[in-house]
Amino acid sequence: MSSADRLVDTTQIVSEFGTSKPRISDWSNNPDSGFPAVAHTEGRKRFWRHDEVAAFFAQRAPKKRALPAAVLEADQDELLTKREVSQLLGYTRTSTIDGYFRDRPGYFPEPDADVDGPMWRRGTIVAWVASRPGKGRRSSAPAAARHEVSADGDPDELLGTAEVAALLGYGSPASFSSALYQGRIPELPEPDALQKEEGSRGPGRKKWRRATVVAVARKRGVLPPADQDEHEDLVGASEAARILGYGNADSFISALGHGLLPDLEQPDGYEYRRGSAGRPRQQRWKRSRLEELAARRSSTS
Numbered sequence: 001m002s003s004a005d006r007l008v009d010t011t012q013i014v015s016e017f018g019t020s021k022p023r024i025s026d027w028s029n030n031p032d033s034g035f036p037a038v039a040h041t042e043g044r045k046r047f048w049r050h051d052e053v054a055a056f057f058a059q060r061a062p063k064k065r066a067l068p069a070a071v072l073e074a075d076q077d078e079l080l081t082k083r084e085v086s087q088l089l090g091y092t093r094t095s096t097i098d099g100y101f102r103d104r105p106g107y108f109p110e111p112d113a114d115v116d117g118p119m120w121r122r123g124t125i126v127a128w129v130a131s132r133p134g135k136g137r138r139s140s141a142p143a144a145a146r147h148e149v150s151a152d153g154d155p156d157e158l159l160g161t162a163e164v165a166a167l168l169g170y171g172s173p174a175s176f177s178s179a180l181y182q183g184r185i186p187e188l189p190e191p192d193a194l195q196k197e198e199g200s201r202g203p204g205r206k207k208w209r210r211a212t213v214v215a216v217a218r219k220r221g222v223l224p225p226a227d228q229d230e231h232e233d234l235v236g237a238s239e240a241a242r243i244l245g246y247g248n249a250d251s252f253i254s255a256l257g258h259g260l261l262p263d264l265e266q267p268d269g270y271e272y273r274r275g276s277a278g279r280p281r282q283q284r285w286k287r288s289r290l291e292e293l294a295a296r297r298s299s300t301s
Contacts, residue, residue, distance in 0.1 A: 006050040007040055013048070017057045018107075020099030026092065034059070067129055076123030079113055085120055089129070101172065110173055114161050114206050117181035118173075151223055155211035158193055167213045169222040187216045224269055234269045234284035243290045244297070263293055 008016070010024050027035035028046070036052035071088060086094045100108035109128050111118035149159070149166045159167070165176035168185070179185055191206040217223040235243075241252035244261075255261050267283035 007047040008050045008053060009045055009047050013053055014103050017053065018104070019057075020096055020103055022093065022095045022099045067126060071122070072126060074122060076121065076126065078122050079115065079119040080122055080125070081117060081119055085125055088122075088125060098178075101175065111161075111177055114173075114177045114180070118177040151210075151214045151217065153210055155209065155214075157210045158195070158207035159210055159213055160205055160207055164188075164208055164213050167210075167217050167222070168220065169217070185216070187219050188213075233287040235287050235290065236284055239287075240264075240285055240290050243287070243294050245294070261293075264290075 010021050013019065013024055014021060024035075027033040028038070035056055036048050038046045039049045039052075040047040067088070080088065082094045082097055086092075086097060089096075091097070097108060109120065109124050112121045112124055113119045149163045151167065161173045161176060165173045168176065168188075170176040170179065176185075180188065188208070189212065192209045192212060193207040195205050195207050214223065218225055237249035237252050241247070241249050244252065246252040246255065252261075256264060259265075264285060268286045268289065269284040
């Protein structure tokens with residue numbers, strides 16, 4: 001298929017040309033942006049001709065944003081909010097930065113601090129602008145390695161946002177900071193300490209005791225309960241259905257949901273997915289418990 005015949009959707013444009021979905025939306029809705037018109041739609045999904053999209057980015061490639069002298073001469077250690085960073089970069093909304101974190105992990109710098117939301121040093125943003133490629137085609141930077149943090153370390157050790165994000169299952173400190181700022185982690189109390197680095201002009205970095213974070217992780221289901229035996233044979237809905245004589249996992253889950261299996265309403269554990277920042281998706285039951293229930297059901301039938 002030639003470039004003239006090829007159609008690309010928003011996700012493909014983000015991947016190939018290194019932009020973000022909010023920016024594509026801005027360009028597409030602005031008749032003066034020069035972005036090509038939609039060539040095809042399937043429901044709510046839009047497609048553009050690849051050759052026209054490529055020409056649009058090729059035209060933009062020589063242009064590279066230069067920051068005003070006032071920005072370069074200002075205090076480079078001053079911390080800026082996401083809104084202030086967006087304004088500095090000329091973005092019309094903060095969702096462009098959110099799009100970078102969501103669609104291009106590792107491309108935009110991680111926050112330098114978390115003070116009621118993510119914050120960046122002005123110097124961090126200036127350095128990023130100076131080193132980033134132009135607005136033309138570019139590849140995404142590799143995703144930053146996520147911290148691996150043990151739940152079994154010193155309970156009184158103070159952990160920063162990167163370590164807390166990892167223990168609570170978030171993919172990056174930025175996503176954790178955003179969730180914290182939006183009040184989506186009500187179980188996490190105020191920081192146990194604010195540590196200010198020597199020479200830093202900004203406020204201190206938030207720190208929590210490991211024991212505090214581990215307790216929250218267990219409460220949210222990201223870590224198993226402290227009294228759960230990691231060697232216990234726990235099985236999911238499919239195996240539970242087989243043991244109890246149900247045709248499939250769906251029929252077992254349906255019976256459970258309709259209160260037909262009151263002995264199993266409380267699971268023995270969960271399947272824990274690190275990095276999702278979500279609650280457990282699948283319940284688990286002890287095999288021995290299921291076999292005992294199956295034996296009782298068989299004896300009364």
